[in-house]
Amino acid sequence: MKETLSFLGQRALILHRAGETTNRLVRQCVLLGLRAEARWRPLRAVEDVDIVLVDADEGWDGLLPWTPAEKPAPLVALLASEAPGRIAWALDQGADALIAKPVSASAVYPALVMATRRHAEARQLNERIARLEERVRLRPLVHAAVRTLMAANGCDENEAYGRLRREAMQTRLTLEQAAVSMLASPRRQAG
């Protein structure tokens, strides 16, 4: 079971022209324990925000200082338009959730929870992909290490692979890292 999310003490930045929309959003954010600021100026990369809500009807490139891949905080798009270009803009910014305008009070908490979860999941996924890419990149070294072990010990591929795995487990390295270190120190190839 996922814990009920708490936003207490977090900072929400609402990038939208002041008016009924920002009033409603600020009210609901404050009820959720967030500190909320509404303004219609670009977000700077150095600013410390926990969640961003952005007007996708009038937003322009450069309003947000990041690309979706490096987006540091959950992003909620605020959208009245159905125009494909505006939906595409929201997606291009990396929007994790959507609140339709005019804003209904009951839409805010679900969107913040969904954006927060989606953002966290995307982050974990990106980290996992980076780890896997690293392993794929180093895979040839595993083959090289297995061949070296076979030659040094006169054993077959299965046994060589088994030795490498044991070595990796004992030294708490990934198979790829163990292969790199083994190839780097010939002393560890035999035995």
Next chain:
Amino acid sequence: MTSLRLGILFSTSGDYGVLGRDCRDGAMIAIEELRGACSVSIEPVFRDPAGSSERYIQLARQILQEDGCRHVIGAVTSQARKDVIPVVEKHDALLWYVCPYEGFEANPNVIYTGACPNQHLLPLFEHMLPVYGRRVYLAGANYIWGWEMNRLAREIVTEAGGEIVGERCLPIGDTDVERIVSEVAARRPDFILSNMLGPSNHTFLRAMRDLGRRDPAFHPERCPVVSCDLTECELPEIGFDVADGQLAAASYFDSLDSAANRALKAQVAARFGSERRASSYFATSYATVRLCVEAVTRCGTDDPIKVRSALAGLETPGPLGPLRIDPATNHADLPFLLGRISGPDFVILQSRPAAVADPYLIRRRSVAQPHSAQPQLRVVS
């Protein structure tokens, strides 16, 4: 003279009609009492959606469009409230919601005078876990009230290092409680939280009484059934003595000893007979109508936005104690009472003064560990 056309929209027939009848009767008593006694002329419009979502929406629309109301006292279940809210928003009207609910809502067009979890479930579990133990069984109605109350109970119990030994939800109206009872009998929880409604709950309480007769470990003193929505109005239907000893949390019980409550009870007896008890549904609806009328009187208009603004700083005395709405959340500050069923009444075991509502539980702390001091608790009997 300012006139106030007041929509009274409760399901007084259907599966949970008994709750709606108490809500309606509480509103009616308040209106009769205020008629001629204040500077507002009140014209109530009573409607019964009979528990149907579609009827709730139709009748809310009718009340706001055709009957000329801008205020609706109404909705019993959360489903009904969610059905009515879009209609109320569209007409810039105010819905006054008087029933306990599961929280996680704070709509600008709704005034909430029923308790939310920091006013019922949290203090209830702060009491139950240290006294009875941390192995809990959860039984609920298969809709949002049951789901969310069970979910929150699970969070509280898990955080306190306890264990949910079983959980089961029954469709509203379903009385097939055998499986729940056999699970309870086999898993032997320290207590049971029931978020079931109406007939399901009544059948369950009868089955628990029978189980307690077969095995004293399931007597209410040792393994009570607790709930946040069982009130006096259901006891006659359940049958007196069937649920004796079981516990419930509420912001009001008929047995509350206060001048304002004695006055209310005298009216209830005069209007409905001395057998009739006022439940928290009844008293909250009564107090809410009085608060609404007071705010309209102060404004000199029933304009919903002005009335809502007038609630800030307003405190009306009544059977729940002074009723105040927190302007940040539109929720009432409410006291917590723990009652034990005894015949047609609840004996009040504990009470806490009115607490500000925290509908999104942003100020929630873990519940107290066993045997910790709880200085805010006051034993009244």
